[in-house]
Amino acid sequence: MEDKVHGAFVGEKINKVRWKPKDLIESDIFLTGSWDNETNQLVLWLYPPNEDDADIYPCTIGTHPHDGDVTELKFINSNTFVVSSSVGSVKLLKIDNKEPHLAEFKEMVSWDNIHYFSFGGSSPCTGLACFEEDIVSVGEDGRLLLLTARQKKPVRRIEGADSCSLRCVCFLKHNEVLTGNLRGQMKVWDLKSSTDKPASTFMLSGEQIGASCVMHHPTQRHMVLAGGEDGSLTVWDLRHNTFPVTLLSAHSDTVSELQFHPDRPEHLFTCSTSGEVWHWNTSSMSRHARLGTTDFPRDENPWLNSDVAKHRLEVFTLMPQLHKPVNSLDVNMNRIVCGCDNEAVYVFKNVVL
């Protein structure tokens, strides 16, 4: 396992890490956002996929200072990304990769102070979700904002979307968004409707377990996976959302990020604040389905079958448990990068899919 992992110490705690998307080929550049420093920064790293040389480590090709902690990073196309901050602002930046080893950041749009407390200064923006050029931002102030990359003025502002802090958000459809809050209350919002009320709500669990991350299945968007503060993973079918389809008590502490592989959705990757990075492989179940050895419909999502899921899931740990939280991970083809609180980034090459 060790030769497949490359770790580099970067001198700052990494809160978010994302591969810079490249069409059709494996990306060799990733972006990190730090947190908990006096001045945080966004750093662009180059890590060419060189199989022979074991001594190649990621190297910095560009940095950009950031006000407050980096709370979320999302690429909307191959060289533009949005970044949200703990001082309540969201910025759209563009990467200018003029030379292979030198990149510059250019701020295109900045939405400042979109999250704030009426009695108390700025509020952190805790989550971003992107769908093409639309961006949804949620914050501790319980606000939900719809922004678009083209204009400075927010398209829609839902005040008081939640009476508690919102902690995560994801797009379900172009006009449908799912948010999760500190108490584990999930709300589905229809952005087309004019009322500021959610279309439906459900609780992650009977206890007050906060929602830490939420992600929809790449192909079947009614299926949603949510990670909880206690390390549990719940699978929901939004068509009948009173009870979760599956509840897995997975990690020993908060699931900090979960990502489906964009091209191979039977693979799921999760990381947690207990230092674990796991690879969930449901392809064997799909295989069995094709062979007709089990009795659930072939095109049914293996996650949605509660019985089988418990027995046929293969979970691999990608690296030995780290002594500090792993905050973020991102998948690109065969490579995974994760950023941790021990001020290091780890790249996993040749992940077996």
Add this chain to the structure above:
Amino acid sequence: MTDRRSSNLTYRHTDILNVSIFIAIATLRVRIVIKFTIRVQHLIDRGIYDLCLWRLGSKSYVKLKMDKARTFVIPDKVCRRAGLSAVWFPSNKLAAHAYRHVTAHSQDKYSEFAPCEAMVHLVRFDVMLFDPIARKLINESNGTFLAGQKLVAQAGGTDIRGELLKLSRQYRSIVRACLENLQSEASKIESSRKEVCLELVVIFYNVEFLWHLCEILYVDVIPGDVVLPQIMEWIKFHFFHYERQAKGILSGEYGSSVLDNGAENEPEYWNTIIGLVLQGRLDGARALLKLHSASPSEPFKSVDYVMRTMPQYSVFGGLSLTEFNMRWKGWQNETACKLRAGTFASRKELELIMKLMVGDEEAFLEVKDQCGTWYQFMASWLLYTEPTVKSFDLSYHAHQCIAKFGGISRLKHSDLILLALMESDLHQVIRLIEQTSENGWFAAHLTNLLHHCGCLKILDSQQGNQSVSLATNLHEQLLLNYGTLLMSHRSLWQVGISYLDHCSAEGRAHIEVLLPTLPLGSEARALKIIQVARDRDLHNIVASTSKIMGMRSYQQRRLGNALTWALRSQDAGFATYLANKFLELYSREGKFHSLDLLDNLGSCMLVSDRLTFLGKYCEFHQLYHAGEFRDAAALLVSLLASRLAPKSFWMTLLTDALPLLESNDIVLTSEDTYELLNSMEELLGEGQIPDFGDTPGSNKLTTVQDQSVDTNSVVEEKVKLIRLALARNLARSLNHEGCLVD
């Protein structure tokens, strides 16, 4: 422990602290142009002495400071006249201000200094280790430290020396990586930052240098304790000046004409060869000698032969120590014979080299300066006199060599550490290392490693009977200091905690005190701090931090979020207070705030009665709006009957009952109606109807006279209506129930 004596001056240890003694040393008679300091270790570590030497005119002064307290001056005009006072604040910072004490018995008036500029000076220690480049070292070495702890915990009784050696090498490579980064940074920038980088380079270079020797002598288990080969490696690794020069000469850097005429014309030629010989780099020496124009001739060939045939000790050589010694002595004798026979007489330089290789003392004294430092001299000397020297003999040789280099008084700090390492005086080593400038990183990690190797046990035996193991005490103290230092950094607190975790005696207490003082910042950070507390079963800190987050939300007037945190902290009092606030708001505005929260409280509402009432009351409204009137009514009655509702809210509940009472269907049974009547009478019987007033925390009581007309006619009206509705419903329900029975 040895008493330090220099050849030039003597001094006595005394127990007088804080006395500066100026000794005009007429006896000194040494004209010293440079200023230097030496540190002297007291027998029982009562104090550290500073010996500073200055030249003043023709006399030299020695200032013997018995204490180590350094004075720091705070520029404040008022302070000078009034006095100074200081207060600590987290983490380990001081706030100093001008102060003049006044007692209660003096007059209350402006001081003699008014009006004045009252300044507060915030003072903090500058921590070199937090430099952005050195910071990578902190986390990387933290990983190694934790790996070491895990290794020891899982090892049981097995021998883990090999693994510990790997860890030691890992630490050293971390330091070297840091050095590389620092140097590349220094080469790229100009400014004052460059100076800082270079200072750090010096510090860490020495750290790695000393660590390496410590590894050789204490961590690595060398078969037969033949340490010299490793020591030679150590020297060769750090002092490569001669090798570089040799490379230069060999590669013809100095011009091809030199090669044509013979490399001996290169000015540094012979010095380089001698240097290589002193370091035992005989292959290099031979290669250089071949470049000499006269190299095919006789003395050269003999020298080449001697060099080629010198026995080199190797653990895997297959030779036992005695065999090797025999061979080596044989070789040396042969060479000595050749010397005596005058084989090399024709070439002075070659003769010198041969004399060195037979361990001729005079020859060594001649090349002393080329050796640079006493330990290089010692290594070279031992290479050619006692190649199988054991580690415990190093002390003797060290002292001899130090004497040749001017004595102990000329030793610098790192030299003292080297000496202490060779003398196996680990206590001294750690004491000295503690004073280095990298803020305790070196001391903490090295002591930890030595502790794992079991080397510190000798400290206990030296100290005699102690109830607490001195070694463990010292080891823990260093880790505690380092961990506490890291806790004072806004970002590195997680690393600090991981060190404190491994201090069995006081670590937990430190975490309990320091963890709560971490500023909470965003919720994400607060949740991480809470997680750390929860992982260590510090449930009181979890509850306290959640309460503080709740209070913060409350101050920001975010009741919903405040309640969420109150529930996390399981604080019944706070939950009750917030529930009351919600009810107050409802009374005032007629609608609920944070309904999404209140509708979904779940089982957490049980933490407080008032909150349970609030939750159930919301449920009542939910049921009502959903049209489930029967269930709504049942709930309403149970709220009143169980006395869960506060008296102040009964009126509201009864008012809520009105539409239910007056609905077309009989929703409330007679039992229910009796219950409601009871409650109404109880309320009125007390003669007053408490009202959920606007002012927080007060209960305005409005008295109602059943028959009065002027006061609170609205309330009176309501009471009338409710009574009427109750009576009507009672009649209806009794009727209906009567029919049912029939």
Add this chain to the structure above:
Amino acid sequence: MFEAHSINTEHKDLIHDVAYDFYGLRMATCSSDQFVKVWDQDEHENWNLTATWKAHSGSVWKVTWAHPEFGQVLATCSFDRTAAVWEEIVGESPVPGERGMKHWVRRTNLVDSRTSVTDVKFAPKSLGLLLATCSADGVMRIYEAPDVMNLCQWTLQHEVSCKLPCSCLSWNHSFSRLHHPTLAVGSDDSNTGNGGKVFIYEYSENSRRWSKTETLASVTEAVHDIAFAPNLGRSFHLLAIATNNLRIASLKPLVDSTVQSGHTRFDINMVAQFEDHTSTVWRVCWNITGTILASSGDDGFVRLWKSNYLNNWKSVAVLKGDGTQAQTDSSTPAVPGPSGGVATTSQSSTTRTSEETSSKWQAPVIKGRFQKMTWLGSDPPPPPIEKNKPFKK
């Protein structure tokens, strides 16, 4: 090396007390000008004044913060014979992202004392919201807010007469369930014939009252300040006493099951006594881990004291207030580090570089009302000598 950051508080007179909140991010100062000022530190480590108000009709002696669990609460005591409890109210933010106006309201005025109230301290939070005050007429009073969310209601729970005028008090914040809550009171009565000037009071659950359990008879001079050290794993408590000199007493609870009264008896020893200040010591303050003590004396110095792992105390640093602007020192320049590549000889020692570098004074950089200065302190420079050549091996 020290780094310093100076704040001009704009009090019109000398500051009597500075208190930091639990996190060290908020600072309250009080002065003879009867005002209290509150400062907040922002993300860029700048201190901003967020509130200033006239708190009393006499000099304000002491100010102290309550534990953040109780909200943002301050208590002050003053020459005007009262002690007051204040709570912060935050106004609405005028602009999104900016904090609203903060102002402090008086929640209660404790007027029971007939003389100047000399000290006020909040109790450890595990006891609830408790406040102790002591006054010049020798009475120590303990108030409690039964409902911690209602700061307007305080009841006087205990009134204890110490018989001698009190000047200072200190709660023992580190007590476990095994020991009773303890409080130390010091008296600044200058008559040595009146006996010991430090009293230890203890609360007994059984009798529900505070009673004197020990008197430190060896301290007979006027005591101006006392402070219990935070106890992180020691089996005994340390009490620093500011009197005519600096003393540190250790109080070791005696585990004696035959003691029926329910009091803890202490084995009291003076572990250290320092005459360094050569004059009266006015203030003592422990750092958060209870490892370093700062003492301020009449000689105008602040001394920092630390004990090593063998429990021997010694002074590790001295702070001095000086009005003069120091001129650059012509002593030895810094030992040159290796140039470029790795050092071929380990030239400089590994001591703190400030020992060997000269004391550099930099002109203060004034940013508005804040001044940021960096200096490398050193001892008073040696007698002027001819320029030294750099140390070369």
